[in-house]
Amino acid sequence: MTANTLASLLLARAEDDRPGLMFEDATWSWREHIAACRAAGAWLSGRAARPHVGVISENVPELVFLVGAAALGGPVVVALNPTRSVEELIRDARATDVGLLLADDPHAGLAGPVAAALGLEVLPLSAVSPGLLEPAGPAGTVEPGDLVMLIFTSGTSGRPRAVRVTQRKIAVPGESLAAFLTPEDVVYCSMPLFHSGALMAAYAPAVASGAALALRRRFSASGLLPDIRRYGCTYAHYVGKALSYVLATPERSDDARNPLKIAFGNEGSAVATRRFSERFGCLVIDAFGSTETAISLTPDPAGPPGSLGRLPDGVRILDPFTGRPCPPGLIEHGRLLNPDEAVGELVNTAGLGLFDGYYNDLEADAERIRQGAFWSGDLAYADADGHVFFAGRGTERLRVDGENLAVAPIEAALREFAGVVEAAVYPVPDAAAGDQVMAALVLEGAFDPDAFLAFLTSRRDLGAKSLPRYIRLSRRLPLTPSHKVIKRVLARERWRGADPVWWRTAAGLRLLTDADVKGIEEEFVRHGRQHLLET
Template identity: 55%
Template sequence: MTPTVTELLLARAEDRSTGLLFEDRRWTWAEHVRACAGYAATLTGTLRPGGHFGLLADNVPEFSFLLGGAALSGHVLVGLNPTRRGAALARDIALADCELVFAEEKYLPLLSEAGVPVLPLSELEPAREAVVPVAAKPEDLLMLIFTSGTSGDPKAVRCTHGKIAYPGEMLATRFGLSTEDTVYVSMPMFHSNAIMAGWSVGLAAGAGIALRRRFSASGFLPDVRRFGATYANYVGKPLSYVLTTPTRDDDADNPLKLVYGNEGAEADLAAFGTRFGCHVVDAFGSTEGGVNFGRDATTPPGSLGRLLDGVAVLHPETGKPCPPVEFGEGGKLLNAAEAVGELVNTGGPGFFAGYYGDPEAEAERMRDGMYHTGDLAYLDADGYCYFAGRLGDWLRVDGENLGTAPIERALLRHPAVSEAAVFGVPDPRVGDQVLAALVCRTPIDPHEFAAFVAAQGDLGPKQWPRFVRVLDTLPRTATHKVLKRELAADGTHDALELRYPRI
């Protein structure tokens, strides 16, 4: 039976083990639950029953207390993104039907157009009186989490008690976590990774939850040692940022046993585990939760793992299952047009509980009773799945559909390239031309780089970037996803045109 966050909290009401760690402060689980109950009473006296409130804050203790308070009182916490500004942030607040917003003082200037009352978080006090916890059900709404907004305005994903509690309990059980462990949470708590792969895991296990106000690559290992962290959650790019910090002979001398997350680069997963003496488990998933699966010990390099029952790769035009990919010399995809399709949960919505206030986007996700991820993938002959990019990233070059992810993976093999984002720019005649935005460790020579690309056996000539733009950084969301639409808006401006050998 799927638990609720309320049940998981109440199970810790008398637990004297460490429940929350932040900087130099500590709370037992019993103290944490009492604080949540106090905030629940405050919410009950401030909002209408079931009302929504926004929270604009870093990973501070009040975030945990208010989320727990919402679970006990039946209210809904709306995680607000501090990289949003002005009318955009006001749009998120209005879409989520927030009655008011709690904010850290440093973020108050961002809320001049909020349109609802704004209260400094420092002035929020937990009530002294006890609150009678609601009898929550797994399908009850607990939180609204906005998507990254890489392809347009962020959507508010409905996160129910079950959607948050189930992965926490599942992962805590899968990894054997207990009150002897400490879960390190440095990813932003307004996003799903921190809540479902971090906070809820610690709650379900009864482990201590160590909060880092904001992610810091240089602060990662010192924090792990200071808090005694045995488990940490991540998204891909921060994992690579940690690896760029100077190496030391004692890097593996730390308590970390397991790191779990998604979107990790293949090379980073192995390098991180070796350097820090831990096991790295990378999975596929999204805030929506419609499709989730992960790697295991048998997963070949580059693969996301095997699909779960009911999940298939369907051709976006015919809606039929795609055949396995055929590999040529050097790993080149010989039948990409037929083998690359969209990842679809044919059995239903999975843990997708819908978008709040956006029925059109919800209908686009759920078509014919099936959940459509919008992610492109292909399967090998053994059933292992490989990511090929986003459906919106699909390039049309000389009449052929191409995914961007295989091109990006190949470009990252060049020793000078640390980051790569591939997207399409309009071809003067028809379709797209391939442009690659790169962040480089050292300068690249266009002639040498073109020769390198042409030498990659798994790339065909239509996949070779026609243009390359070298940048200091790639534009990213607060959750570290590349904003390709911003890159594409510049077209070929400041881009180098590559010259390839005739074939």
């Protein structure tokens, strides 16, 4: 079997009788796991009119077996996001040439209308359960560039796009992360397998190392520690705000008494990763990556707090308008003094990394690939020593009173305020010109406006223009299933959402009233910018 393929990693486990998959009260050995993958692939190959099988499901063993089946030569799996509407799923399935639809029981009602609209057969996902299918023979030959899955981007800053997930795209990160594991380890997977993070940073390293994979249907903040102890998990994968929500659960004196050694993921805040490590007694490795996997950064333990690591060969920070390299950031007391020139886009100038393109989406390909380089859409800056800091998505840049601001440093500062579980910063329009800074906070307790204002005033890393004009207090933020904040929802609601909003004025902070909103929006009319309130 060709190297750098998921198939070769799976077949290396085919005679392994150690535990390979744990789910609720059931356990499969790796031998049983691979046999189930082969049987599912053989059965599906005779049913799909087109080569792609769509799956609407939580994290269940059958989904794992289908991924293995696709790797071993079966139909390509299209991981459909069950949080999307019927209309959106119809578009997604049509765009990815789905010929057969499978759904677990909780999503059967969602799958029915999708299948009916596209004239597809829909079957319960349990149809590929082990024991219901005939054994199948060895897989055929596969190549590193062969398609295994289609996975949609999270859609935090725009429409989700179907990324081509090839054999090598899963195998390479799996083999890299397997360096942290042995066959005696257990990998905890609660992030959704219909996103790439769980696939490449939980499933793939388990396969590559021979460690067991402990699967949970969906993430639960209160369920994480009991699961870690129940299954003996030594490695856990997370994405986005998951760590913050775990930290918001009641603390116990014995939290650090658990087998967890490593928590690996991305987009955890510096505050959350530090607190999680201290509370649960494990190493937290927060890396930078994306569904496209064209750029990855390795954290530097000796680097400054919040740094993503150093730029690897070929990856540069470029001005998205001129294409020129951005100069180093001038940082004083944690504050970036020259964001206009230092903040740019992360670009892989050496090639596309593991990115094999979007599926049938030339417009999306053209947006990311320019003259052989991959433009990530992610903003960053580097200090004089080459340490890189995330500055936000390309759609998250603010311009306040003529000055460009990056949201990530503001969010990092707000998370330091006592009681903040999570913070999101985003632009809302200013009545006269440019933007104003708005922040949405999730708090453990009551909000003290005087303490918060004093906190803002004390922050030497926040300039006057970085201070939020509006503060929204939310019980929870709108999240993708992979726990990334959907800021476009917050930005669209502005100060008109259901949550209370505090307004920072020259006299201090006060709750925004209906009369205040009326006055603010009349200002937009006076400046001829009322159209900005209609988007």
